[in-house]
Amino acid sequence: MKYLSEYRDPKLAKKVLQEIKKTVTQPCNIMEICGGQTHSLVKNGILNVLPDEITMLHGPGCPVCVTPLHLIDKAIYLSEKENVILCSFGDMLRVPGSKKSLLEAKAGGADVRILYSPLEAVTLAEKNPCKEVIFFAVGFETTAPSNALSVIHAEKLGLKNYSILTSHVLVPPAITALMEDPESRIDGFLAAGHVCSIMGYWEYFPLVEKYKIPIVVTGFEPLDILQGILITVKQLEEGRTELENQYTRMVKEEGNTSAQKIINQVFDVSDQAWRGIGTIEQSGYRLNKAYERFDADKKFSIDIEKAEENKECIAGDIMKGLKKPYQCVHFGKECTPQNPLGAPMVSSEGACAAYYNFSTMFKTIS
Amino acid sequence: MKKSIFKLQCPAPKFDFDIITLAHGSGGLLTNKLLESGVFDLLKNEELDKHHDGALLNFGSDTVAFSTDSFVISPVSFPGGDIGELAVNGTVNDVAMCGGIPQYLSLSFILEEGLPIKEFWDILVSIKYAAEKSGVKIVTGDTKVVDKGKGDKIFINTTGIGRIHPEAEIDINHIKEGDKIIISDNIATHGIAILSVREGLEFETTIESDTRNLNHITVKLLDRFGKKIHLFRDPTRGGVASTLNEIASDSQLGIVLKDENIPVDDQVKAACEILGLDPLYAANEGVFMAIVSAEIADDLLQYLRTFEEAKNASIVGEFVNDHQGKVLITNPLGGKRVVHMPVGEQLPRIC
Structure with missing residues (x-):
């Protein structure tokens, strides 16, 4: 299990977590783009152990x-x-x-x-x-x-x-759309490591430049994500907005x-x-x-009517990071992975399904 | 006439599905819904209400464990075994999980027209050896053949019967707060071995199904620890997650598992990572869980590890008087999550 167990080492993870706690002094909203990262954040219980100053927003990166x-x-x-x-x-x-x-x-x-x-x-x-x-x-x-x-x-x-x-x-246009949204309250992005392993990260320089926001290319294991968060927090605390690559073992610029x-x-x-x-x-x-x-x-000629989305679903607010899954009145009640009302509940990597499947009892029930 | 009156008296329950899908046979939430609001309700009786892997039947002073299982698997032959071996071991283990000593099996085939005799013979030979190894006799059976296209080569049903171990007091109601959960060996091996040869998902691996009989071990555990063993269960389809959710729900206690103590082989773990599957939900055919009194847990674990088939045994969690009916898992980082009942079979994900 080389390149896997090392990135799940609880001792190292706790060390990085301590460093995050030491570094952060002001509230910040960090969005992880990829559903795989959301899944990992929740599955490994990282959300429960992050300091209160840090709010993770779960982006639109679940293709399903x-x-x-x-x-x-x-x-x-x-x-x-x-x-x-x-x-x-x-x-x-x-x-x-x-x-x-x-x-x-x-x-x-x-x-x-x-x-x-x-x-x-x-x-x-x-x-x-x-x-x-x-x-x-x-x-x-x-x-x-x-x-x-x-x-x-x-x-x-x-x-x-x-x-x-x-x-x-594609990820970069989604970041643009999120940043152009007047309601956006994102202070930094964890870019999706797998996407960047294919596309590189050269596409993200103009985004950092234009929106003055840190973007950190990040992997998926607990240690990757914690390091990604640490790098972002350091930038924010030092007033820097740069493109950095945490996932160097997989991602090259090109x-x-x-x-x-x-x-x-x-x-x-x-x-x-x-x-x-x-x-x-x-x-x-x-x-x-x-x-x-x-x-x-x-x-093929596909002759079917265009169906309407369920209006009760607040998927847009969830995927833009404006609301948490458990802030939706239907979460865990009318809307479950068996009977999803909309997008983020349909796949295990969607923010709502990840919260439903993996969150602690308190959040699941409330 | 009689039939229509019967129908009127037994209106179908309100299901939230109109047709049977594969998920109803996956051992997860939909299987439970089908059984609980359909089968268990309509056929209600004292023995069935226990919801165990088999039934305990009293004949005067004798108690007998009785269980049945049907086997459908594609492909019929897979790394580490075939459907014949599975059909013997599966039912033998179900009887063993009741605290029984399996003695006799029935064997029924539903064969699809066109099945090569060679394949049938190979399966029959596997059945013979598996029965010998488990110490059971096959004493009755049946054979039916269906039209080509109406079966998948071969379906097998086996029913097993055996006297209950004199020291056994296997009963979900005996589980109490503080009881430990022991898993006998690495989990998810069977599920991943099958997946590795399924059409469209083939990947190169040396992972083999763990199908094997467990009765020799459970009998020895009962010899030594008797009433201190409160429950045996084998987490077959639906995996450890489904079985523990069922136990939590039936016992009205909560369960806390430790992620780092769940035994999973490195290769299986890696395959699960690649396919996006959770080992807790993958099927097992040669693993059992023992729910035991805390005071004997360490001794039982040590003894269990002396068996080759249980050398990776581990205490994975315990029962608590909190979050009744639910299963929680903690990880070394300090995070916690709920282990839900699966909806249907796990499906490999995109990336």
Whole structure:
């Protein structure tokens, strides 16, 4: 367990925590962008041990949560068509569409498969030439290279029965949208380590410059997160606003250039709808002209009505960090992971689900 | 006519689902809902109401443990075992968890048309060896064949019966505040081994299912510690989290676990990290939990570790008179979280 157990060492973690406590003198709001970080913060009980001055805000970085309801409905519609195999990452299956989830579509007879890699879906398409194989390609920049690669492979193999239904979201435009929001009260960001391992962190310099805010590229283990918080707090206390990299063991400034090349070969940047937030300009990927024949949205005529989000859900306020999950009147009552009212409760990495699943008794019940 | 009157007298309970999904068989929240508001309510009786892995039946002065289980698994053969071995061990262990000494098994097959005889034979041979190893005789059975496409190669049902150990007083009502929870070996091994060969999720690993009979160990523990053992349970589907939630709920006590004491093999831990799964929710087939009086916990642990199959045994937590019906886990950082009942099967996540 090299590179894992070391970053969970309770003695070291306590040392960093002590240093945070010594350093912080004024209240500050730090937002972790990524749902994986939210999950880790809550699962490891870090929220319970941080000093009162620090408030963690949980950002919109759960790809499952921000996948638009309409697109989930489209995936379900496609899965129920004759001769279609719809493939998806596991955690998309339980997310409710407006009428049902993919898991329920499967129970009703749809051929829905859970895969870990989109390349498996290409293999499925190869093995099933009489079926249309569609991969539900969801995620941040992290999953974009493998989704792009699946399309490149399908092209090389001359497959005509493979396509992807994409909902790709990008982190830097989301940070811009959060900072442009007049209600924003974010003092610093922990950027998502996995996203930066692909994209690097050069994209974040203009954001630090423009919004005068610390951004710290941070990993996912307890020690990573505590160090990320410490670096942010130090900057705030010293009046600095810089881009720093805590996750040096994984992230280089330029990122993984081979992966970026694959992304750029297949995708164009485009406007993207985020569930619970709305459309953010230039914040997603679409298949470009050369590869659009692999776009399931264009390949199939999908004739379904656009469903409305539940108006009782305060997902926007949660994902902008304006409210905590337990400040919602429906939290843990009408809205649970079994019956989510909206985006942040649908995946285990959403802020509401993380609080519901992992918070202490007090917060869960109150 | 009779049938329609019966239906009128037994209106279906109000379920919040219209159809059965896989989650209803996952051992989590939906399985419980289906059983509690459906099966347990309609078929209510003193023996069934205990909600244990099997039933304890009285025949005059003799008490007998009786349990049944059906086995459906894909693929039928997996690293470390096959469905045949699983079908014997699963039921043997359920009888053992009641404090019973498993003696006889029934064996029923539902076979899918087209199953190669070679595969059937291999499974049958596994059954023979597993039965010999557990010390049980297979004394009755049945075979049915369904059309191709209406089964998944082979489904097996086994039912087991055995006399109760003379020293056993396994009863959830005997659990009291301060009782310790002991897990007999590394958890999540079976669940991850199966996942590693499932279509679409294959990954290279040497992780093997832990399927094995546990009756030899439970009998020896009962010989030595008798009434001080308040409960045995094997955390199969739904994993340790589901089983402990059920026990907390039925005992009306709270449970506190220590994260650092939960035994998990490093390779399994790494696979769980990659797939985004929690070992507490993964299935086990060769692990049991013993809930025991605090005063014997250390002695029992030491003795338990002398068995090869339990060398990683650990005291993982205890019962408290607080947060009744709930399971809490603490970590070395000082954080706490609730371990919920899972909704359905765990699904691998995106990143």
